[in-house]
Amino acid sequence: MRNDYIVRKLYYSFVTVSILSALTATVGMLIDNIIVGRYLGPDALGAMGVVGPVSLLLSAFGNICSGGGTARASQAMGRGDREQVCHIFTVTMFFALTAGLLLTAGGLLFTSQIADVLGAKGVLKELTTQYLHGYFLGALPTIMMTALMGFIRIDGSPRLPIICIIVMSACNIALDLVMVLVLHKGMFGMALATAISYYIAVFVGCSHFIKSYSTLKLVPVRGAFKELSSIIVTGAPTAVSRISDTLKVMFLNNLMVTAVSVGAVTALNVRTQANNIMGALVVGIGQAVIPVVGMFYGEEDGTALKDALKTTLKIGLTLSGIAAVILLLFPAILTNAFGVTEPDIRAMSNLAIRLFAVGMPVALLNNVLMNFYQSTKKTGLATLICILENLVFTVMMAFLLIRPLGSTGVWIAFLLGEILTLLVIVVYVTQKNRKFSLKISSYMLLAEDFGGNPKDRLELSIGNSMDEVMNISSNIYQLGHHHNIDEKTLNEISLCIEEMAGNVVQHAFKPGEKKWFDVLIVDKPESVMIRMRDNGAAFDPSNYLNTADQTDQEGQFGIKMVSSIADRFDYSRNMGLNVLIIVLNKSNT
Numbered sequence: 001m002r003n004d005y006i007v008r009k010l011y012y013s014f015v016t017v018s019i020l021s022a023l024t025a026t027v028g029m030l031i032d033n034i035i036v037g038r039y040l041g042p043d044a045l046g047a048m049g050v051v052g053p054v055s056l057l058l059s060a061f062g063n064i065c066s067g068g069g070t071a072r073a074s075q076a077m078g079r080g081d082r083e084q085v086c087h088i089f090t091v092t093m094f095f096a097l098t099a100g101l102l103l104t105a106g107g108l109l110f111t112s113q114i115a116d117v118l119g120a121k122g123v124l125k126e127l128t129t130q131y132l133h134g135y136f137l138g139a140l141p142t143i144m145m146t147a148l149m150g151f152i153r154i155d156g157s158p159r160l161p162i163i164c165i166i167v168m169s170a171c172n173i174a175l176d177l178v179m180v181l182v183l184h185k186g187m188f189g190m191a192l193a194t195a196i197s198y199y200i201a202v203f204v205g206c207s208h209f210i211k212s213y214s215t216l217k218l219v220p221v222r223g224a225f226k227e228l229s230s231i232i233v234t235g236a237p238t239a240v241s242r243i244s245d246t247l248k249v250m251f252l253n254n255l256m257v258t259a260v261s262v263g264a265v266t267a268l269n270v271r272t273q274a275n276n277i278m279g280a281l282v283v284g285i286g287q288a289v290i291p292v293v294g295m296f297y298g299e300e301d302g303t304a305l306k307d308a309l310k311t312t313l314k315i316g317l318t319l320s321g322i323a324a325v326i327l328l329l330f331p332a333i334l335t336n337a338f339g340v341t342e343p344d345i346r347a348m349s350n351l352a353i354r355l356f357a358v359g360m361p362v363a364l365l366n367n368v369l370m371n372f373y374q375s376t377k378k379t380g381l382a383t384l385i386c387i388l389e390n391l392v393f394t395v396m397m398a399f400l401l402i403r404p405l406g407s408t409g410v411w412i413a414f415l416l417g418e419i420l421t422l423l424v425i426v427v428y429v430t431q432k433n434r435k436f437s438l439k440i441s442s443y444m445l446l447a448e449d450f451g452g453n454p455k456d457r458l459e460l461s462i463g464n465s466m467d468e469v470m471n472i473s474s475n476i477y478q479l480g481h482h483h484n485i486d487e488k489t490l491n492e493i494s495l496c497i498e499e500m501a502g503n504v505v506q507h508a509f510k511p512g513e514k515k516w517f518d519v520l521i522v523d524k525p526e527s528v529m530i531r532m533r534d535n536g537a538a539f540d541p542s543n544y545l546n547t548a549d550q551t552d553q554e555g556q557f558g559i560k561m562v563s564s565i566a567d568r569f570d571y572s573r574n575m576g577l578n579v580l581i582i583v584l585n586k587s588n589t
Contacts, residue, residue, distance in 0.1 A: 002459035004307035005516040006577070009535050011292050011311050013576060017153050017161050019284025031169060032131075032190045033273050035176045037339030042266055044187060045338060047127035049269025050120045050253060053246040054107075054132065058139055060242030061099045062146025065092045067290060068235020070150035071375050074291040077154070077574045078298020080581070086219045089151055091227045093218070096147040100140030107136030119254045124262075127187050134191025141198035145205065152208040154291045154575050155216050160208055168201035213538075213573075237374045237382035238287075244390035251395055252410060255402060264407045266340070267348035271411065274334050274353050278323055282360060285316040286367035293375040295574060299531075300451040301520070302444075303459055305376070310440050312368050320364040327357035348407050355411040362418040363389075369425055369443060378445060381428070388424055393417035458521040462501055464509045464536075476521070485523060489586055492565060493521060496530055496582050499558035500541065508536025508578060527567065530582040539578055540571045 037045045069092035076084040107114065111132045120128040145168075149161040172194055179189025208214055221227070232239075249272060256264040289312055296304040327333070331353035340346050366389050373382040394417035401409025429443050430436045451457070458476075462468050476494045497519060509515055517534030541559045563569045568583035 007307040018288035022280040022284040063238035064235035065147030066150035067238035068231040074294030075298035078295040103139040130187035138195025172197035241386040270349040271352035324357040389421040
């Protein structure tokens, strides 16, 4: 039997970075909101709420790059196609560069008109225009930063995005304070400080490419437009989510001003920023699914996909539940952070935060499933979830409830949007499976022939000890009992696993540490495929085939012997995992 050790460890290595990366395109504005609320007053904080959709728009382009590019690159890694990974990386980065330059030019040329579209009126328009002038100067690094985060974390630098965000945040805070308190540049200075901090973060992120283990590089591209369309389609759900958020906030800003008050717009901004801060927990947990599921989908490993989804939901529901309880009990944590003191606005903001907290676990379920479907090439379903959750249901319910309930109706509309979306997913899955079920496997919606016939597969998890390695023969021979595999082939399979697993234990793991590695054996008509996967230190057995090093003659002899009888002997290092594929031709064994 195979356990979920490898899948859990791989997901754990991504989830913290993903949560922080979810803040990448909005953390600058979050910092600006806090400082504006403290030093520039409620009108300036209201203007920040009006500008919010621009941040979401830039995030949408960044998420096309990060979500679409990373998902496709992970699938290519799962297939062992490193050349395609670099091809996808090149197309993604050129798209990010082009989109960033066009948005910068358009934003600077039409700043006043954009402020009008965003619903800025009176004193809000002047403040909004000032901020937009500086903010669009940072469009390019904002998109580039989001794109880089996805790729460098799957290429062996999972901690570097955290460093980038820490550097960016520190620089932004320092520059904001200088711009406001020393240079007195107001809203323009705040935005300019954010733009500069993003440029610094991109520079730090590029340090990945001088690392010895970096495999990403820009390459000549053929069929760039075809690949770009695939990236856009794959990343569409994440981008649509951000665009839907943009349209939703624009609509609700105008609705609040018309039906409630300008103060309600400030409360809506506090709720939006609560979503940007605490919602990053939900979004990050969901986005960690993309590279992990993408790689396992490329490998057609249904067991790993189920383990990944189960692990994500377990972690996600636990963390989102804890965060929800904290916000329910102490909503003033955020209202105080943004410097909201006016009693009516403060009361509206606290209620908005509490109802946001109630919806966090439901939002987590929607987000995880959306990212899972995005990574398994069900783009249409993932996109539908985004549109329903982030736009249609929320706006519809807000329009119906704002007249009788005022701002409270809008906060309830957000919650109902999440609940109605989850109900749609349940109904859709029930219809596809022709039965109601709450099992995780039912919601994966994989094709019946995905990964081949389970009867032709043997999956094992082996502890990193030589005793366990030497005791696997009985499991191997069970495969022979169920299939027409001759004794000699079974001996060859057992030999390959014992020799290669022994080398993994010796070279990839430290003495005394308890770990597991996975073995998959697939019986095919003409051959037997063996895949071994572990999360130990990098260990490429092919390096030992022609080495003159005599320190481990027994290990070298075993590797050379396995290589000599294998039709295929391929090693790759994917997202911190050693992956070795051995193919034995039945006619040769």
